Amino acid sequence: MSEEFRIYLVKLLHDFKEDIKSEIRAMFQEMEDILKKEIKILRRNLEEIFEMKDSINQNKNSMESSTNRGDHLEDRTSGNEDKIYNFENKGDHTEKIINCVTFPHPVTMPEQQLLKPTEWSYCDYFWADKKDPQGNGAGAGFELLLQKQLKGKQMQKEMSEFIRERIKIEEEYAKNLTKLSQNSLAAQEEGSLGEAWAQVKKSLADEAEVHLKFSKLHSEVEKPLMNFRENFKKDMKKCDHHIADLRKQLASRCASVEKAQKALTERQRDLEVKTQQLEIKLSNKTEEDIKKARRKSTQAGDDLMRCVDLYNQAQSKWFEEMVTTTLELEWLEVERVEMIRQHLCQYTQLRHETDTFNQSTVEPVDQLLRKVDPAKDRELWVREHKTGTIRPVDMEI
Amino acid sequence: MSEEFRIYLVKLLHDFKEDIKSEIRAMFQEMEDILKKEIKILRRNLEEIFEMKDSINQNKNSMESSTNRGDHLEDRTSGNEDKIYNFENKGDHTEKIINCVTFPHPVTMPEQQLLKPTEWSYCDYFWADKKDPQGNGAGAGFELLLQKQLKGKQMQKEMSEFIRERIKIEEEYAKNLTKLSQNSLAAQEEGSLGEAWAQVKKSLADEAEVHLKFSKLHSEVEKPLMNFRENFKKDMKKCDHHIADLRKQLASRCASVEKAQKALTERQRDLEVKTQQLEIKLSNKTEEDIKKARRKSTQAGDDLMRCVDLYNQAQSKWFEEMVTTTLELEWLEVERVEMIRQHLCQYTQLRHETDTFNQSTVEPVDQLLRKVDPAKDRELWVREHKTGTIRPVDMEI
Numbered sequence: 199m200s201e202e203f204r205i206y207l208v209k210l211l212h213d214f215k216e217d218i219k220s221e222i223r224a225m226f227q228e229m230e231d232i233l234k235k236e237i238k239i240l241r242r243n244l245e246e247i248f249e250m251k252d253s254i255n256q257n258k259n260s261m262e263s264s265t266n267r268g269d270h271l272e273d274r275t276s277g278n279e280d281k282i283y284n285f286e287n288k289g290d291h292t293e294k295i296i297n298c299v300t301f302p303h304p305v306t307m308p309e310q311q312l313l314k315p316t317e318w319s320y321c322d323y324f325w326a327d328k329k330d331p332q333g334n335g336a337g338a339g340f341e342l343l344l345q346k347q348l349k350g351k352q353m354q355k356e357m358s359e360f361i362r363e364r365i366k367i368e369e370e371y372a373k374n375l376t377k378l379s380q381n382s383l384a385a386q387e388e389g390s391l392g393e394a395w396a397q398v399k400k401s402l403a404d405e406a407e408v409h410l411k412f413s414k415l416h417s418e419v420e421k422p423l424m425n426f427r428e429n430f431k432k433d434m435k436k437c438d439h440h441i442a443d444l445r446k447q448l449a450s451r452c453a454s455v456e457k458a459q460k461a462l463t464e465r466q467r468d469l470e471v472k473t474q475q476l477e478i479k480l481s482n483k484t485e486e487d488i489k490k491a492r493r494k495s496t497q498a499g500d501d502l503m504r505c506v507d508l509y510n511q512a513q514s515k516w517f518e519e520m521v522t523t524t525l526e527l528e529w530l531e532v533e534r535v536e537m538i539r540q541h542l543c544q545y546t547q548l549r550h551e552t553d554t555f556n557q558s559t560v561e562p563v564d565q566l567l568r569k570v571d572p573a574k575d576r577e578l579w580v581r582e583h584k585t586g587t588i589r590p591v592d593m594e595i
Numbered sequence: 596m597s598e599e600f601r602i603y604l605v606k607l608l609h610d611f612k613e614d615i616k617s618e619i620r621a622m623f624q625e626m627e628d629i630l631k632k633e634i635k636i637l638r639r640n641l642e643e644i645f646e647m648k649d650s651i652n653q654n655k656n657s658m659e660s661s662t663n664r665g666d667h668l669e670d671r672t673s674g675n676e677d678k679i680y681n682f683e684n685k686g687d688h689t690e691k692i693i694n695c696v697t698f699p700h701p702v703t704m705p706e707q708q709l710l711k712p713t714e715w716s717y718c719d720y721f722w723a724d725k726k727d728p729q730g731n732g733a734g735a736g737f738e739l740l741l742q743k744q745l746k747g748k749q750m751q752k753e754m755s756e757f758i759r760e761r762i763k764i765e766e767e768y769a770k771n772l773t774k775l776s777q778n779s780l781a782a783q784e785e786g787s788l789g790e791a792w793a794q795v796k797k798s799l800a801d802e803a804e805v806h807l808k809f810s811k812l813h814s815e816v817e818k819p820l821m822n823f824r825e826n827f828k829k830d831m832k833k834c835d836h837h838i839a840d841l842r843k844q845l846a847s848r849c850a851s852v853e854k855a856q857k858a859l860t861e862r863q864r865d866l867e868v869k870t871q872q873l874e875i876k877l878s879n880k881t882e883e884d885i886k887k888a889r890r891k892s893t894q895a896g897d898d899l900m901r902c903v904d905l906y907n908q909a910q911s912k913w914f915e916e917m918v919t920t921t922l923e924l925e926w927l928e929v930e931r932v933e934m935i936r937q938h939l940c941q942y943t944q945l946r947h948e949t950d951t952f953n954q955s956t957v958e959p960v961d962q963l964l965r966k967v968d969p970a971k972d973r974e975l976w977v978r979e980h981k982t983g984t985i986r987p988v989d990m991e992i
Binding site for chain 1: 690692696697698699707709710714715716717719720721722723724725726736739743746750751753754756757760761764767768771772775778780781783784788791792795796799852899900903906907910911913914925928929932933935936939940942943946947950951953954957960961964967969970972973974976977978980981982983984985986987988989990991992
């Protein structure tokens with residue numbers, strides 16, 4: 199009775215576990231659907247933000263252009279002089295260029311809010327270049343993220359290898375159990391004890407089968423871990439090249455700005471010299487020369503502005519790609535962690551099932567052991583081997 | 596919530612099993628006590644039966660002796676003649692001697708009840724000698740029982756060997772699990788996922804320990820099966836020799852009976868010849884000769900009776916030893932089957948425990964997998980590796 203109740207409880211437990219499992223799966227599916235929807239919305243929002251940023255930049259640029267280009271030459275020249283003053287001194291109190299990227303000056307820095315303030319998002323934390331232990335620059339901050347991705351991929355691969363090793367151990371174990379279950383030790387034991395013993399051996403074969411089922415691990419854990427994101431490395435390289443190209447473009451435009459600045463400075467100095475010459479009247483054709491020098495200086499100012507515009511456009515493009523790509527990488531990492539988590543859950547799930555099935559392989563042995571009966575076994579044996587029941591009697595004369 | 600309930604159910608199941616186990620053990624103990632008592636009573640009864648049988652035999656013998664020896668010589672002579680007639684013809688309708696054992700004649704056989712009618716007891720079924728496949732005699736029936744014992748012993752030894760092989764497989768499995776749990780694959784995985792992964796590896800070491808605990812089999816199953824009854828073979832040999840000696844004694848006394856019978860026949864023929872000589876008066880000293888021949892014939896009759904007495908005593912002794920020893924062997928076999936059954940139960944018990952403990956090694960992995968959180972992991976990693984949060988701004992002139 200109590201044994202039946204135990205079986206009932208085991209069955210109850212098993213059914214209960216199956217229910218819970220399917221419910222959890224359903225819940226998880228629901229959660230996943232919701233999360234995917236949320237992420238889609240977030241991405242759309244992000245795209246809108248970028249579009250807004252683009253249009254703001256364009257407005258600013260066109261405003262600057264129209265303001266600047268609509269003015270008279272003189273105005274532009276004096277305006278240029280102001281700008282040049284600012285430009286020459288900007289290292290001190292407006293902006294700071296580090297590795298061709300323009301950051302706000304630490305002192306006059308405007309209040310910057312994080313793009314995603316509560317999320318420790320990759321897009322907020324890797325704007326500066328990374329430093330080596332000696333504090334020297336050692337590549338873009340973005341490279342850290344790429345390294346993290348590659349390491350993650352490696353970890354995943356190693357987990358898959360670990361699972362493969364585990365499968366091998368299970369297979370070896372199962373092979374040994376099967377082999378032992380097939381040997382002939384005590385095969386001649388008779389009666390109910392013999393039956394129980396045969397079941398002890400058979401249960402080893404059953405156990406072996408259970409442990410072979412555990413190598414579902416191969417299709418359900420090892421392979422998915424290994425095969426996930428096949429183009430991963432290629433994608434990462436593409437990312438790397440894309441961002442690096444944008445940084446190179448930024449560097450070349452930064453160099454153009456510097457060159458234009460130098461040209462302007464030269465022109466400005468030339469204009470200054472010629473104006474001084476006019477004042478002390480060293481030459482008669484000075485008036486004409488000054489006009490020419492002023493025109494050239496204005497031209498150089500325009501050149502510088504165009505270079506700065508192009509630089510800003512390149513930096514803006516890099517900025518956008520940085521935000522988009524880091525968010526992409528962030529999402530890939532979330533996916534990776536989730537994927538590994540799910541497959542490790544699959545692993546523990548299979549382990550639980552193995553234990554449950556394993557337990558069931560012992561049940562028939564227990565049943566036959568309960569039926570072992572020395573009296574019945576003796577009856578069987580005596581029936582087969584008896585020589586004679588007639589007892590001797592005294593010899594009579 | 597449902598997970599806690601599952602744990603609760605597992606605990607419930609475990610407690611329940613423990614209850615059942617201790618109850619079964621108590622029940623088994625009670626049963627064993629009762630059985631031991633019953634067996635003691637049975638043995639005492641058996642001893643009483645033997646004592647009774649002894650005294651009956653003694654009574655019979657002394658009755659025969661007093662009847663025979665109290666009579667006159669003449670009476671004895673004529674009595675002897677009757678007996679000799681019976682003796683000479685007994686092969687046909689009173690008894691049948693097979694291999695020196697005297698059985699009742701199949702036709703005139705008295706109703707024999709089995710000594711233990713409901714039990715298929717060894718003591719009832721092995722009185723005749725065993726036959727080989729050609730139907731020829733091939734040793735005493737008792738030898739079959741001894742062979743059964745030796746085979747039982749061998750089976751037990753082989754079961755022990757089987758268990759040893761099983762232990763080896765467990766140890767090999769545990770060794771491999773331990774080795775795998777110590778390898779460094781994916782050891783650099785970080786954060787909550789890294790913790791869960793470390794637990795996956797640690798759980799292998801725990802599993803290994805569980806499987807090593809299963810090698811309690813060594814002390815609880817393998818060794819007891821191997822060491823049980825150390826003097827067994829010696830005891831069996833002693834049994835064998837003892838019964839064989841009694842059969843030899845029986846054979847020699849049977850030969851004495853035959854010899855005495857031949858001597859009596861000769862004396863009787865001599866008396867007959869002398870009586871015929873007296874009738875045809877061939878000799879004068881015949882009267883004296885006949886007296887002498889009659890005395891010698893009576894003497895030979897007495898010799899035969901004494902030989903038959905001795906033969907019956909030897910057969911009686913053999914009979915008693917057969918009953919005692921076969922019952923002993925029967926009890927040894929019951930003990931063997933019970934002992935093996937108990938130790939195989941111990942084996943399944945350990946298997947159940949292994950499965951239960953094994954299941955518990957996965958629990959901490961499940962717990963840590965539930966705690967895996969990509970957002971938290973990202974926070975940890977970003978805190979450690981971030982390069983700078985200040986975003987670039989447009990270059991201004």
